Amino acid sequence: MNLWERRIYFLNLAAEHLLLSLGSLVAVTFLGILIGVFVFYSSKSRKIILPLINFLYTIPSIAMFGLLIPLVGIGLKNALIVLILYGLLPMVRSTYSGMKEVPEQLVEAAEGLGSTPTQVFRNIYFPLALPSILSGLRITVVMIVALTGLAALIGAGGLGQAIFRGLNTMNTGLIVAGSLGISLFAILGDQWIGQFEKKASLLHLISKNATPKQKRRIIFPTVLVLIFTLGALIYLNPLEKENSKTIVVASKPTSEQFILGEIIAQRIENNTDIQVIRKFGIGGGTTNIQPAMLSGDLDVYVEYTGTAWLNVVKKDLPENHLIDFTKLGKLYEENYDLKWLGLLGFNNTxxxxxxxxxxxxxxxxxxxxxxxxxxxxxxxxxxxxxxxxxxxxxxxxxxxxxxxxxxxxxxxxxxxxxxxxxxxxxxxxxxxxxxxxxxxxxLSDDKNYFPSYEAGIVIREEIIKKYPEVEKLLFDLKGKISTEKMQELNYEVEILKKSPAEVAQEFLKTLKY
Incomplete structure (x- = not known):
């Protein structure tokens, strides 16, 4: 499948990337300026806040996404928090530095003329610090747009999803398309803020001295951003998704998991009126998906018995390394309110x-x-x-x-x-x-170290109660995919460069019920 045939997929990712980046940028701009002004006027808080922001900035962004999962889960909330935290440093620094560099004699002159502290801030500090603030904002825009690409690892969507999917399925076209999309957003964002920066000292953004042409150079791109943002909101329509019948299908970041996720999603879509939200390619695999299943952020995914036994229920392997699937299913139901809907038929050990x-x-x-x-x-x-x-x-x-x-x-x-x-x-x-x-x-595992990693569908019991028809639809996939068949499906995606959706669709057509 070529990139043009995936245009709807890329349009979705671009809309998600725009909204997430812009939402983070708005929050960072207001918070960063407020904190920057606060630390300028409060020397005591400055000694605490600035080192703290510096420390947060030293934590790798991928690690930060992972650290927040136990607290806020995966998805939008997690991504927004991380993006805001990372964006604060340049904004706070640029605001504080800009105000600090204001000549003291100008402040003293204004105070000598009877200006109140508020008037001094409004007429002296902020206008003169504005070029520095906008310079920091340009850096922040590029950084946030780039970091939003990583948010795909925790199911927040965006163009980074195309990059990671390309890496996972060895599809260079997806990697290039996703990378170019992010680069284009970063360049346009930098140019947009650059228009404000160029005019800041002359206009203070809204100066009466500005010519109509100068005002147009600022207003026109801003209006375009607002139009595209509104268009993305209407296109994605998050309120409709929130109120409709939905199931969130997740997958780990491998070709196999993308295919299996699509098989589950299409099986539900083809036989019900339930809307499927795909959260594919979640970084960390079970480590991040299991907590999200427990919190209700995710509803169904494919797990492997060996991983579940050792890393979820944390049991020692039996001497023969054969995992009791019945016991595993009971432990999931008793401890996590999750249910295994049978095994798909292949062992990916x-x-x-x-x-x-x-x-x-x-x-x-x-x-x-x-x-x-x-x-x-x-x-x-x-x-x-x-x-x-x-x-x-x-x-x-x-x-x-x-x-x-x-x-x-x-x-x-x-x-x-x-x-x-x-x-x-x-x-x-x-x-x-x-x-x-x-x-x-x-090579042969002559001492039988590795246990079986048989694939099966895991679903939240709450979803089964809410949509009972889904249980039978997915249970019918039991035993339908052999190890040889799964290797063949992976080959079609990784070597023949078919999309996981296309491969899943073709596979489902071959099933007889």
């Missing part, structure tokens, strides 16, 4: 692989073989694999790996690193499309 063309490929067939020769290999895997107790930390206790080096990277970049020769051993999932494409040799 962890695995380790090397290239079939590696010199030692013939003699290495098991994990034990790889461990014995691990000093000759550079092992690469996603951050999650090195962190999870059921992944590399536990794997090392069973197999004595001593790799030449370990390379941590985004889950969607590890195959690219393998292709470029930066690593020569990699963790895989058994349904990955790249196994075939890169001619990988999947």
């Amino acid at each position: 962890y695995g380790l692989a090397i290239g079939k063309d590696h010199p030692e490929s013939q003699s290495i067939t098991t994990y034990s073989d790889l461990a014995a020769r691990s000093k000759d290999f550079i092992f690469g895997a996603e951050f999650d694999f090195f962190e999870r107790s059921d992944a590399f930390p536990g794997l090392k206790k069973v197999y004595p790996f001593h790799f030449k080096s370990l390379e941590e990277m985004d889950i969607n970049l590890r195959y690219q690193a393998f292709k470029q020769g930066k690593i020569n051993a990699v963790d895989i999932f058994t349904t990955d499309a790249q196994i075939k494409r890169l001619n990988l040799k999947v």
Whole structure:
């Protein structure tokens, strides 16, 4: 599917990006100026507020999104808080610095003429500090537009979703389109504020001395911004969504999850009048989705039994590493008011692989073989694999790996690193499309370390009570996707460059009920 055929998708993302960026910018502008003025007049608060804002700015934005999830969940609220916090530093600094640089003799002269403190602020401090404030605002605009791209990781939408989806599905077109869209927003925002900055010293924005042409150069782009904002509000119509019958379908940030999310969404859309809101590609996977399910921000998604057992209910694996699905389902219902609607039919467990063309490929067939020769290999895997107790930390206790080096990277970049020769051993999932494409040799887990990671649909029980017809619709997907079929669907998205929506639609047409 080419980019033109996805124009509605990009229009949605652009509208979301505009509203989120502009809403954050308005809040940051007012709060930043107010705090900047306050710290200028209050030396005691200055010693606390400025260092605090500086400290918040040092926290990586991705970490900040994650830290707020237990407090406010995922989505719009989380994104707004983070964007506002990050935007405060340049606004507070520029306001405070602009007022501090006002010549003292001008202030003394105004006070000598009988001006009140309010009049001094209105007629001296603020007009002279305005160029500095607007300079800080230009920086803030570009920064907020860029950071809004990261908000897609927590389901807040925006053009960043296209970038992350492109990374997850190895679609360069999506990455470029999303990046260009964000860059265009940033450039236009910078130019818009620049018009105010150029005229600030002459007009103070609304000076009577301004010529009609000068006023038009400020008013016209501002009116355009307001028109586009109103258009985005009408187009997205959040009030209608809030009052209508809706279900929020979520997914983790992988091709497989995008496809499965689309299968669920389209299954509901095709058979009910319920509106589906897609929150796909949520960063952190289960770590962020599970709390959002409990808070009601998300309603349904696909989970894996091994992940659920070890990372959600936090139980030790049985000796045979076979997870009791019935027991898992009961624990979910009793502890979380969540229900598993059967298993889809495939097992996407962890695995380790090397290239079939590696010199030692013939003699290495098991994990034990790889461990014995691990000093000759550079092992690469996603951050999650090195962190999870059921992944590399536990794997090392069973197999004595001593790799030449370990390379941590985004889950969607590890195959690219393998292709470029930066690593020569990699963790895989058994349904990955790249196994075939890169001619990988999947090794045997001879000590049966990894448990089964069978995929199943998890839904909030409240949603089942609200929309009972959905339970049967999704339960009917039980056993309909084999491991081989899932690998085939992933291949269509990652290699043949079909969209997850298209692949899901074609798959659903093949089902017989």
